[in-house]
Amino acid sequence: MPSRRALIRRPSPRVADGLVTHVERRTVDPALALAQWRAYGEALRAHGWETVEAEPADDCPDGVFIEDTVVMFRNVALIARSGAETRRRETAGVEEAVARLGCSVNWVWEPGTLDGGDVLKVGDTVYVGRGGRTNAAGVQQLRAAFEPLGARVVAVPVSRVLHLKSAVTALPDGTVIGYEPLVEQPSLFPRFLPVPEEAGAHVVLLGGAKLLMAASAPKTAELFTDLGYEPVQVDISEFEKLEGCVTCLSVRLRDLHT
Numbered sequence: 001m002p003s004r005r006a007l008i009r010r011p012s013p014r015v016a017d018g019l020v021t022h023v024e025r026r027t028v029d030p031a032l033a034l035a036q037w038r039a040y041g042e043a044l045r046a047h048g049w050e051t052v053e054a055e056p057a058d059d060c061p062d063g064v065f066i067e068d069t070v071v072m073f074r075n076v077a078l079i080a081r082s083g084a085e086t087r088r089r090e091t092a093g094v095e096e097a098v099a100r101l102g103c104s105v106n107w108v109w110e111p112g113t114l115d116g117g118d119v120l121k122v123g124d125t126v127y128v129g130r131g132g133r134t135n136a137a138g139v140q141q142l143r144a145a146f147e148p149l150g151a152r153v154v155a156v157p158v159s160r161v162l163h164l165k166s167a168v169t170a171l172p173d174g175t176v177i178g179y180e181p182l183v184e185q186p187s188l189f190p191r192f193l194p195v196p197e198e199a200g201a202h203v204v205l206l207g208g209a210k211l212l213m214a215a216s217a218p219k220t221a222e223l224f225t226d227l228g229y230e231p232v233q234v235d236i237s238e239f240e241k242l243e244g245c246v247t248c249l250s251v252r253l254r255d256l257h258t
């Protein structure tokens with residue numbers, strides 16, 4: 001069976017102080033956040049993913065959103081440099097974790113900024129959101145890191161949401177899904193399917209027809225079921241208050257050649 005690992009990081013006790021940019025701040029319950037994070041990990045494990053915990057970063061309120069710290073393409077890990085200065089310290093334990101898993105490690109350097117949440121891979125196409133967290137130098141550095149490995153990097157403007165993947169992700173057949181009011185140019189994607197809820201735009205592909213998604217998007221779950229998929233729903237309300245979604249709580253590493 002091909003290896004399927006997911007890197008995760010437990011929420012900081014200071015998770016309630018996480019950044020908010022496009023939403024009103026609401027009170028986050030740290031104990032509930034921890035319980036939801038545990039259930040998220042359980043859901044991954046229940047569907048055949050081995051979870052690997054990166055060193056906790058208790059002094060980083062947003063550390064649980066580990067997706068933003070690193071982008072994987074084949075065996076290469078590109079360590080991000082967040083557009084939010086306060087999040088840059090989160091990368092330390094992640095560098096170590098991916099190196100231990102046998103990845104070769106590259107870095108985004110100043111003046112580049114890039115958040116992993118801005119990177120959506122669909123086969124060998126790597127969409128990158130140019131927005132509040134990822135700048136032009138970050139896009140160039142992503143191209144330089146991954147195009148020699150066979151990636152085709154496509155830059156997409158992002159201004160209505162925090163990250164590209166706050167607006168769009170993709171189904172197993174490569175169809176890009178998104179909540180239309182938040183997607184600037186759906187025509188940039190060869191196949192685009194609108195979903196009826198903002199939180200429905202985020203899926204993690206668990207393998208086969210299984211899609212991990214937020215419990216807060218029941219109409220979209222129905223749509224996916226109707227299309228022959230199997231939604232696996234998790235409650236991530238505390239992370240949603242901080243503009244997080246299902247994708248940002250893990251980094252999936254498939255078939256590493258170790």
Ligand SMILES: NC(=O)NCCC[C@H](N)C(=O)O
Pocket residue numbers: 018019020021062065067068084087116117118162163165166242243244245247248
């Ligand atoms: N990839 C993601 O969607 N990350 C969510 C990050 C949320 C965090 N509060 C932030 O503003 O950076």
